Amino acid sequence: MSETINASTVRSKTSRMSSDKLAEIEQLLARRREGFSLEAPFYTDTQLFQFDTEAIFGQHWLFAASIAELPEPGDYVTVDYGPYSLIVLHNDDGGINVLHNVCRHRGARIMNQSSGTTGNLVCGYHSWTYSPEGELIYASIPGEMDFNKQCFALRRAHSRVVAGLIFVCLAEEPPEDFDHVSQIFEPYVAPHELTKTKVAYQQDLIEGANWKLVMENNRECYHCDGHPELLCSYFPTYGLTEDLVPPHLEEAWERSIQAEDVLRQRCQRYGLPYEEIEELDTRVVGIRIARDALDGEGESFSVDGRRLSKKLLGDLPDFRLGRCSMHLQPNSWFHFLSDHAITFAVFPIGVDRTLVRTTWLVADDAVEGVDYDLQQLTHTWEQTNTQDQELVELAQRGISSPVYEQGPYMRSEYQVEAFINWYIQRAREYMP
Incomplete structure (x- = not known):
């Protein structure tokens, strides 16, 4: 399924870039070499990074947070990426408002904390005050309020909440494809009942690399030998087919086949969806979702595959249900297990940050301390994230060299190719 973004919206946004630069980007997109990494400017050029913030992060649905991060009315988180800052607020009606974090007086940032609880939203510069819906209700000196307050409400963004996950979109006309994709993943995620979870820990890691390198790294396990903690429970054969399995992984391959068969039987017994659905570059909201087996006891990301929390999520009947893994283009991936869930969100800050x-x-x-040990719960992915940070920073430094040339993707890196295909398609659609 394909979808084309409204042309008038595109032209009004891309007009901020020079026609010469747009022509240069168009040539780069046209030269895209299938099956190979992108040319260096896609990762190093500051104006192309600006293009990404407009064409991708300004037009498409992004994962922002989970309901668990703002469980009560008045709770909020701020989400910053590129030039944008958003206030994601749990309103009094139980819904979610997403407001641009820019005062309508003289543009000051309103909420400066990453999270908190608030009633009305008060700008710290001149005390302009807004309701949780973004309406201007006070402008410090009543005698000067001789203008139409309704014309100076905070700008809003679109939002969707699906199975406890909050998504935002800045486009005037968001891709309608999201409605169908949410129907695909909701049955997989809903049994974990994320609305009945809480945040055990959150890690913000600044990686010194372009956002596309971060996403590419996540989309393959060719490098997974560099993740010893993860490979205690994560099969190193992920992404391989039988004809690609090297001799030293044959035993792990056989183990994974047996584990997948056991998991399939359990899912069928409990009526849980488990089949792989992979449409990473064939629709506007690219998705891959499946329930995959874990090694060892098959319960969680631990040294022996055993559970890391004694409490099951939602109404799940069994700890040994592997991981429900989901990828969404362009900025997120997730692992939903029986004992805990992990969400990952990528937000570009600069061309190489x-x-x-x-x-x-x-x-x-x-x-x-009773049901879970925080250090054990987070250990595997804290270590894996740090290792990935080092790897993508190595890639960024290498790509920045004048001698960098495009290299071929391996067959096991097909999801990287799909991500790049998705990116190129969306970028081309955005061109005026």
């Missing part, structure tokens, strides 16, 4: 936000969720009645 990217925020990776990882959030661990546990059942809302789980007690730290």
